[in-house]
Amino acid sequence: MSDIPLYSLPEEHQAVREAVRAICDAKIAPHAAEVDEQARYPQEAHDALLATDFFAPHVPEQYGGVGADALATVIVIEEVARADVSASLIPAVNKLGSLPVQIGGSEELKQKYLGALARGEGCFSYCLSEPDAGSDAANQKTKAERSGDGWLLNGTKRWITNAGVSEFYTVLAMTDPEKRSKGISAFVVEKSDEGVSFGAPEKKLGIKGSPTREVYLDNVHIPADRIIGDEGQGFEIAMKTLDHTRITIAAQAVGVAQGALDYALDYAKEREQFGRPIADQQGLQFLLADMGMKVEAARQLTYAAAGKSERGDKDLTFFGAAAKCFASDVAMEVTVNAVQVLGGYGYTRDYPVERMMRDAKITQIYEGTNQVQRIVMARQLLAGIQSNI
Numbered sequence: 001m002s003d004i005p006l007y008s009l010p011e012e013h014q015a016v017r018e019a020v021r022a023i024c025d026a027k028i029a030p031h032a033a034e035v036d037e038q039a040r041y042p043q044e045a046h047d048a049l050l051a052t053d054f055f056a057p058h059v060p061e062q063y064g065g066v067g068a069d070a071l072a073t074v075i076v077i078e079e080v081a082r083a084d085v086s087a088s089l090i091p092a093v094n095k096l097g098s099l100p101v102q103i104g105g106s107e108e109l110k111q112k113y114l115g116a117l118a119r120g121e122g123c124f125s126y127c128l129s130e131p132d133a134g135s136d137a138a139n140q141k142t143k144a145e146r147s148g149d150g151w152l153l154n155g156t157k158r159w160i161t162n163a164g165v166s167e168f169y170t171v172l173a174m175t176d177p178e179k180r181s182k183g184i185s186a187f188v189v190e191k192s193d194e195g196v197s198f199g200a201p202e203k204k205l206g207i208k209g210s211p212t213r214e215v216y217l218d219n220v221h222i223p224a225d226r227i228i229g230d231e232g233q234g235f236e237i238a239m240k241t242l243d244h245t246r247i248t249i250a251a252q253a254v255g256v257a258q259g260a261l262d263y264a265l266d267y268a269k270e271r272e273q274f275g276r277p278i279a280d281q282q283g284l285q286f287l288l289a290d291m292g293m294k295v296e297a298a299r300q301l302t303y304a305a306a307g308k309s310e311r312g313d314k315d316l317t318f319f320g321a322a323a324k325c326f327a328s329d330v331a332m333e334v335t336v337n338a339v340q341v342l343g344g345y346g347y348t349r350d351y352p353v354e355r356m357m358r359d360a361k362i363t364q365i366y367e368g369t370n371q372v373q374r375i376v377m378a379r380q381l382l383a384g385i386q387s388n389i
Contacts, residue, residue: 009071009303016072017079023048024083032084035209036355039201041165042209045080045087050120054080056094060102063110064118070244070309074251074302081255082262085359086209088255090123092248093161093210096367097124099244100170100186104229104237113168113188122167122191127157127215128238134159135372138181138235142217144173151187151227153195153220159366163213164198167191171217172234179232186234188226195220206358243320244309246367250302250323253331253363257295260338260356264288267342267351284341291334298327318380325373328363335360 009017027048035042049055058073059065068076073095081088094117101113117124133139142155153173160169169189176183189196199214229237265288268279278284305323308316335357339346346353364370380386 013072013075016068017075019052020054020076020079021082023052023054024079028080028087029083032087032209033349033352033355035084035086037349039203039208041211042084042087042090045084046090049080049087049090054091055120056091056098056117056124058091058095058102059098059114059118063114065114066118069306070247071303071306074247074306077248077251078255078258078299078302081252082259084209085252085256085356085362086207088252089161089207089210092245092252093126093166094124095248096161096241096245097126097166097168097170099241100126100228100237101188103240104186104233105188106225108225109188109228116168123162123165124168124170125160125162125166125215126241127160127169127171127189129157129159131156131158135369137238138184140172140174140184142171142173143177144175144185144187147221150221150223153187153189153217153222155217157215157217159202159212160215161210161212161366163215164191164201164211169215170228171215172238175231175234181235182232184235184238185231186228186237187222188228189217189220189222193220193222205361206355207362242367243317246320246324246373247302247305247309249363249367250298250305250320250327253324253327253360254295254299254302256356256360256363257291257298257327257331257334260335260353260360261288261291261295263351263353263356264291264338264341267345271342278341287337287341291337294330295334298323298330302327315380315386318377318386321368321373321376321380324363324367325370325377328360328370331360331363332357 028045031044053066054076057066057068057076061067077088077092098117101109130141144151144153171187171189172184175185195218197216202212269277271278302323305319308319338353339357345351
């Protein structure tokens, strides 16, 4: 039998983790509490990620990016989320918003918009959700109608991450209502397009540093070449995108859970009660052990899903949903338990675990609620689309 371990991160991926962690410790973590308190965009993180090529690491080299694979991108997002979940939405949403172009866009569209993203000319947001289209994503009311040599878009998009900050938006719109999901098309809209405006920032429980706003499209005329793929392919492209990007949400969840665990461990070793560190108490040790075990299980599932994403395996849909669902449930449990470890101190803003607990909750909701993820997984299982890795 070979003595080579069955699984370990390649050296280049370990190097990515070390590089990102150093940046986070120096440039992102010190501002996380202030970003949350002031509910402001984490510009320091934006600048640091852009300066170090971690702003949109997934963009292929032929379009000016660094061409990070799915696992390296996951590690970037995980490490940033360990410091500040709001900041981790910069690389995560840049992938979410631009991946439809990468999957289905023309070569000209890829050169223009992936190139602009790689150069840091603007963030890239994803406009799928609407007031009446959340879990029922096919229920699109935004319309795109042919107008001269282009398209005219009208509608409202809700819960759009980094809206108003991003320069570019992938927008899903109905081009043939009679075909329902097969009548949905995808387009690239620019912030500067006439008729584009934004609602007030949502007042949220967590991820306060990442603006969430409505996007209003009022007779927005865009050229014909801004359609992504063919007319009617939008919903298919959107769902393929989520198969890949749900794994980035899993990475966020792993990151915030690891950050909370790290803080809880340090606190437990320093905090004394009854004349000794609380880490010596077996009851607390069991709690910490469960936290560590579940974080590592979530990480392994997330990395396995990232491998599926990179290879385009047929069971990616199952693994993407499973990683997102499991890791986000773990993140919520671990961050709540981290608050418990700190006791009354954990319940105050003077310590970061209460922010981490608030931030963790959204990972169970966005890019498909965990109830929807279980529906997705069940359908894949019943269809026989699952492997043993």
